[in-house]
Amino acid sequence: MIKFYDLAAANEKQRFSPYCWRTHMALKHKQLPFETIPWRFSDKEVIAFSGQGLVPVLVDGDKTISDSWKIAEYLDEAYPNTPSLFGSAEAKRHARFIKHWTETTLHPMVSRMTVLDILNELHEKDQPYFRESREKRFGKTLEEVVSDREDTRKKFALALAPLRLATAEEPFLCGGTPGYADYIVFAMLQWARSSSAFPVLLADDTVNVWRERMLGLFAAYAASFPTPGK
Amino acid sequence: MIKFYDLAAANEKQRFSPYCWRTHMALKHKQLPFETIPWRFSDKEVIAFSGQGLVPVLVDGDKTISDSWKIAEYLDEAYPNTPSLFGSAEAKRHARFIKHWTETTLHPMVSRMTVLDILNELHEKDQPYFRESREKRFGKTLEEVVSDREDTRKKFALALAPLRLATAEEPFLCGGTPGYADYIVFAMLQWARSSSAFPVLLADDTVNVWRERMLGLFAAYAASFPTPGK
Incomplete structure (x- = not known):
C-alpha cells in the first residue's frame, strides 16, 4: 500500500500542512488506498531516504517521491485508469x-493569521525550531505577526x-467536478482549519460554499480530521 | 469588414482601454481584417444601437456584440477556421x-498608479465626466489617489x-503560443503603457520579458500604437 509521510501536530491525528493536504486529496481523488505516517519537523532522519527534508514524501513500492506537485504528476502517470488529477x-x-x-x-x-496558533498546536519537540525559523522569516515575534490579523x-x-467569482460560475475551479487546482486552494484553507480556531473566512463569505463542497468530498474525508481543541 | 468601437484619447490614434485591448489582440489572433472607430466616453449616442454604453462594441455584418468576453466567444464561434482564442x-x-x-x-x-495620467490624455470633452466618476469611486481627488504610486x-x-513564475516556465500563460488569457493580462499592461509615462513595471522585473514578447506579436502590432507624448 502507498505510504505517505504527513506533517502532524502534537495530536498525531491532526494534520495541517498545506502541501500534505494536496496529497491527501490527490490520493482520494485517484481512489488509491494509502496509509499516512505522522511526521514532525524534528524527524529529519526519518525521511532522509528521500534525499531531502520536507513532507509530503510518498512511498509507492520501490518509488519514493517528494514535492506535492511531483507527487500529483506521478499519480496521474502511474495510475492512468483512475480519475485524472490534471485532465489535460x-x-x-x-x-x-x-x-x-x-x-x-x-x-x-494565512501564515500571518495563523502562525502563532500553529506553534501552539505543535509537538513540544517541534516548537523551538518552528518559532525560531518563522520569526527569522518574518523579522518579528509570532505574537507581533498575528497582532493585526483582523486586518489581514x-x-x-x-x-x-x-x-x-470562479466558483460562483461553476461548482469547482476545474468545472463540474473537482481537480488538482481545487485541491491546491482547498489545502490552503485546510491548513488554516487544522491549525487555528481563528476563522480566516468570514461567515458570510460565499467562498464558504465552495469550501463546504470540498469538505464534503470523498465521504467528508477532510472534515473528518481533528481541528484545534477537538 | 468588422468594425470595432474603441476608446480613444485626445489623440485619436492613442487607444488605452484594457477591455478594448483584449479585442484588438483577439482580432489579430483570429487573423480577421477590421477597422476601429475611435470613440470617447461622451459619445454615448454613437453606440446606443448596442443597447448599452460601454466599449468595446463589435459590429460584424448584422451582428452587434458588446463586452470583451462575449466578443472573444463570438469570434471563436463565428470563425472556427482561424486560430482559436480559447482552445478547449x-x-x-x-x-x-x-x-x-x-x-x-x-x-x-494600475488605476491607482495611472488614473491622473489618463485624465490628462483624454479629450477635453471627456475630462469632467472622468474626473467626477473616478473621484466618486475612489472617494478622493485623483491627485491624492496617485500620490503614493511608488508604494502601489x-x-x-x-x-x-x-x-x-508561469511565464518563466513557458513562453505564454497559454503555453507555447499566446491565447486569450495572455491577451487579458497584456491588455492591462497596455492600458498603463498607452495612458501614462509612469513605468508600472520596474526595469529589472522579468515580467518585462513576457510583455516584450506580447508587444512583438502580429508584426509588433501593440507596440505600433502611440504612447503619451509620442
Missing part, C-alpha cells in the same frame, strides 16, 4: 497558475475574489 | 480565472508573482 495539458497549466497564485498571494496571508483577513478576502 | 473548455476556464484575477487584483492597482508599484510587483 491546458487544465494542468491552469492548476499550475493557481499553484503560483496560492503560494505567492494566499499562503503569506480583510486583505485575504479581497485576494480571494477570483476564487469567489 | 479547460483553457477557457483558465482564461476565465485569469480574467477574474486581472480585474479584481491588478486593475485596481511595490504591491503590484508582488501581485504579479503568479504571472512572473
Whole structure:
C-alpha cells in the first residue's frame, strides 16, 4: 500500500500542512488506498531516504517521491485508469497558475493569521525550531505577526475574489467536478482549519460554499480530521 | 469588414482601454481584417444601437456584440477556421480565472498608479465626466489617489508573482503560443503603457520579458500604437 509521510501536530491525528493536504486529496481523488505516517519537523532522519527534508514524501513500492506537485504528476502517470488529477495539458497549466497564485498571494496571508496558533498546536519537540525559523522569516515575534490579523483577513478576502467569482460560475475551479487546482486552494484553507480556531473566512463569505463542497468530498474525508481543541 | 468601437484619447490614434485591448489582440489572433472607430466616453449616442454604453462594441455584418468576453466567444464561434482564442473548455476556464484575477487584483492597482495620467490624455470633452466618476469611486481627488504610486508599484510587483513564475516556465500563460488569457493580462499592461509615462513595471522585473514578447506579436502590432507624448 502507498505510504505517505504527513506533517502532524502534537495530536498525531491532526494534520495541517498545506502541501500534505494536496496529497491527501490527490490520493482520494485517484481512489488509491494509502496509509499516512505522522511526521514532525524534528524527524529529519526519518525521511532522509528521500534525499531531502520536507513532507509530503510518498512511498509507492520501490518509488519514493517528494514535492506535492511531483507527487500529483506521478499519480496521474502511474495510475492512468483512475480519475485524472490534471485532465489535460491546458487544465494542468491552469492548476499550475493557481499553484503560483496560492503560494505567492494566499499562503503569506494565512501564515500571518495563523502562525502563532500553529506553534501552539505543535509537538513540544517541534516548537523551538518552528518559532525560531518563522520569526527569522518574518523579522518579528509570532505574537507581533498575528497582532493585526483582523486586518489581514480583510486583505485575504479581497485576494480571494477570483476564487469567489470562479466558483460562483461553476461548482469547482476545474468545472463540474473537482481537480488538482481545487485541491491546491482547498489545502490552503485546510491548513488554516487544522491549525487555528481563528476563522480566516468570514461567515458570510460565499467562498464558504465552495469550501463546504470540498469538505464534503470523498465521504467528508477532510472534515473528518481533528481541528484545534477537538 | 468588422468594425470595432474603441476608446480613444485626445489623440485619436492613442487607444488605452484594457477591455478594448483584449479585442484588438483577439482580432489579430483570429487573423480577421477590421477597422476601429475611435470613440470617447461622451459619445454615448454613437453606440446606443448596442443597447448599452460601454466599449468595446463589435459590429460584424448584422451582428452587434458588446463586452470583451462575449466578443472573444463570438469570434471563436463565428470563425472556427482561424486560430482559436480559447482552445478547449479547460483553457477557457483558465482564461476565465485569469480574467477574474486581472480585474479584481491588478486593475485596481494600475488605476491607482495611472488614473491622473489618463485624465490628462483624454479629450477635453471627456475630462469632467472622468474626473467626477473616478473621484466618486475612489472617494478622493485623483491627485491624492496617485500620490503614493511608488508604494502601489511595490504591491503590484508582488501581485504579479503568479504571472512572473508561469511565464518563466513557458513562453505564454497559454503555453507555447499566446491565447486569450495572455491577451487579458497584456491588455492591462497596455492600458498603463498607452495612458501614462509612469513605468508600472520596474526595469529589472522579468515580467518585462513576457510583455516584450506580447508587444512583438502580429508584426509588433501593440507596440505600433502611440504612447503619451509620442
